[in-house]
Amino acid sequence: MPLPDDLRQALRFDDQGLIPAIVQQQGTGEVLMFAWMDAEALDRTLETGEAHFWSRSRQELWHKGATSGHTQPVVDVRADCDADVLLVTVDVPPDGVACHTGERSCFHRTLDDLQESP
Amino acid sequence: MPLPDDLRQALRFDDQGLIPAIVQQQGTGEVLMFAWMDAEALDRTLETGEAHFWSRSRQELWHKGATSGHTQPVVDVRADCDADVLLVTVDVPPDGVACHTGERSCFHRTLDDLQESP
Numbered sequence: 001m002p003l004p005d006d007l008r009q010a011l012r013f014d015d016q017g018l019i020p021a022i023v024q025q026q027g028t029g030e031v032l033m034f035a036w037m038d039a040e041a042l043d044r045t046l047e048t049g050e051a052h053f054w055s056r057s058r059q060e061l062w063h064k065g066a067t068s069g070h071t072q073p074v075v076d077v078r079a080d081c082d083a084d085v086l087l088v089t090v091d092v093p094p095d096g097v098a099c100h101t102g103e104r105s106c107f108h109r110t111l112d113d114l115q116e117s118p
Numbered sequence: 119m120p121l122p123d124d125l126r127q128a129l130r131f132d133d134q135g136l137i138p139a140i141v142q143q144q145g146t147g148e149v150l151m152f153a154w155m156d157a158e159a160l161d162r163t164l165e166t167g168e169a170h171f172w173s174r175s176r177q178e179l180w181h182k183g184a185t186s187g188h189t190q191p192v193v194d195v196r197a198d199c200d201a202d203v204l205l206v207t208v209d210v211p212p213d214g215v216a217c218h219t220g221e222r223s224c225f226h227r228t229l230d231d232l233q234e235s236p
């Protein structure tokens with residue numbers, strides 16, 4: 001089912017048809033990852049209740065966790081005041097992993113870490 | 119002081135010289151806003167301890183709260199695994215406001231709200 005027209009029009013996708021999506025764990029508030037959605041990814045997310053994104057590197061629809069098993073059950077999706085960013089609340093298990101490095105969150109490095117080993 | 123070269127090189131700014139920044143309240147984990155930084159904004163943030171961004175609409179350095187008074191004291195800045203997104207932890211007072219609408223967080227609308235009044 002395509003994304004409802006009124007929702008598609010209310011959201012401000014960028015000139016590549018994408019919108020940033022912040023993924024946050026319910027309860028703890030931990031920010032797990034950041035990715036991009038196109039209208040289809042958002043539609044699939046709302047339809048299936050599992051987070052889908054647009055992979056800019058692979059240029060394809062990306063069902064998060066489809067291969068790793070670390071799918072992200074979606075609890076809520078909100079938009080910001082300008083309707084050009086999404087906040088996706090998910091509820092992944094305590095041992096769930098969002099990052100391709102095996103860490104729970106993609107945000108596991110301080111800027112000092114980064115300067116030491118980029 | 120310009121951003122240290124090693125940090126500037128370790129971070130992946132996009133082709134417009136920008137990097138997304140997620141702003142999160144310390145402790146509660148509430149995501150307050152999402153904005154963009156260029157190297158200068160990040161440098162000013164690290165140098166002053168208050169969040170600075172690049173305003174894409176005004177095309178200028180934006181010291182958050184400089185006019186409203188709702189500045190954002192920065193506690194920590196982290197990078198994601200790809201070094202192309204920043205997570206900025208701030209500590210704003212309980213009555214602090216991040217959104218230009220007067221709401222504490224920019225993410226105060228559900229998708230249902232958006233469909234009802236875009």
